[in-house]
Amino acid sequence: MNAAAMVLAAPRTLEPRELPLPQIGADDALLRVEACGLCGTDHEQYSGQLHPGHAFIPGHEAVGVIEQIGPVAAERWGVSEGQRVAVEVFRSCRECDACRAGTYRRCVRNGLTTMYGFVSVDTDPGLWGGYATHQYLAPDSMVLPVPEGLDPVVATLFNPLGAGIRWGATVPGTGPGDAVAVLGCGVRGLSAAVAAKEAGADFVMVTGAGERDRPRLAAAPDFGADLVVDVTEDDPIAAFRAATGRPGADVIVDVTAKAPQVVAQAVQLAAAGGRIVIAGTRGGGGAPGFEPDHVVYKELRIEGALGVDVVAYRAALDVLASGRYPFADLDRVTVGLDGVEDLLRTMAGEGGTPPIHGVVTPGR
Structure with missing residues (x-):
């Protein structure tokens, strides 16, 4: 056979x-x-x-x-x-x-x-x-x-949601009181928003870019987003500050692909002592606009994340089975x-x- x-x-x-x-x-x-x-x-x-x-x-x-x-x-x-x-x-x-x-x-x-x-x-x-x-x-x-x-x-x-749980909660240590920015609204971005809310985050912003991302941004509130921003139309940093009254995000999860400029945006968006998780790959080309001094002055923690682990996968399957979020739809x-x-x-x-x-x- x-x-x-x-x-x-x-x-x-x-x-x-x-x-x-x-x-x-x-x-x-x-x-x-x-x-x-x-x-x-x-x-x-x-x-x-x-x-x-x-x-x-x-x-x-x-x-x-x-x-x-x-x-x-x-x-x-x-x-x-x-x-x-x-x-x-x-x-x-x-x-x-x-x-x-x-x-x-x-x-x-x-x-x-x-x-x-x-x-x-x-x-x-x-x-x-x-x-x-x-x-x-x-x-x-x-x-x-x-x-x-x-x-x-x-x-x-189980795979993208597991990634979202690890990148959006476990690696940055997201918890109650945190304001979170998820940069990128693919299925892993939506999953990171879910993970942040499940971890107790007070506020979650999800960003996207242009027509391709509009259906994903429209879905994001059902997956924990309190604010969605199309970066081709609005400044996400200004939108975040206006919505929260905070100078920056405690946790930033960058799941964008082939968008090297977003790394600089993440650093600008971070609050003092913020945690930045970079999970999306850039495809080369460096990080235009990146200011290393901001990492020092804000005392930021920047961590790369590759893949998922069994703990996150198991949690993902439990969330999917619970039906708390409309992944089936x-x-x-x-x-x-x-x-x-x-x-x-x-x-x-x-x-x-x-x-x-x-x-x-x-x-x-």
């Missing part, structure tokens, strides 16, 4: 292929993929900005059902055959210093090199991403049980494998307004 998959053979070259299903041993498993979320990384892989230089099956936000699992893997992961799980993008040896400390994104055996959705299709068994009917789960995999009743398409938000486009290329182009801004949430359902 074979699995159907979409292989990114080269930038802008997605090819349908069939790959044989692997034999499962004691320490690994096979996932039947029900849904896989798409994010900015996906269309950057497709366009070539993040292409790893080899053919691979993309997709790193997979949710599905364990079709086969070995006894050692079942005991280690705490899951069983027939159970719905979410698959973490990073893998962990569970033995090195980084893994034992909980920072398994820096695992000496894995790290960035074995991330799901990036591994070469020529590395046996090839099924290393979510754009396929099946995904191989290697012994170092990290999986999370999905709560009963949570739709698998909605459950794919997000502007969403769901496609089969044959429609993923068109969806990637739309999400890359190559025609039409991109949805807030894009999902591929390989069995469709």
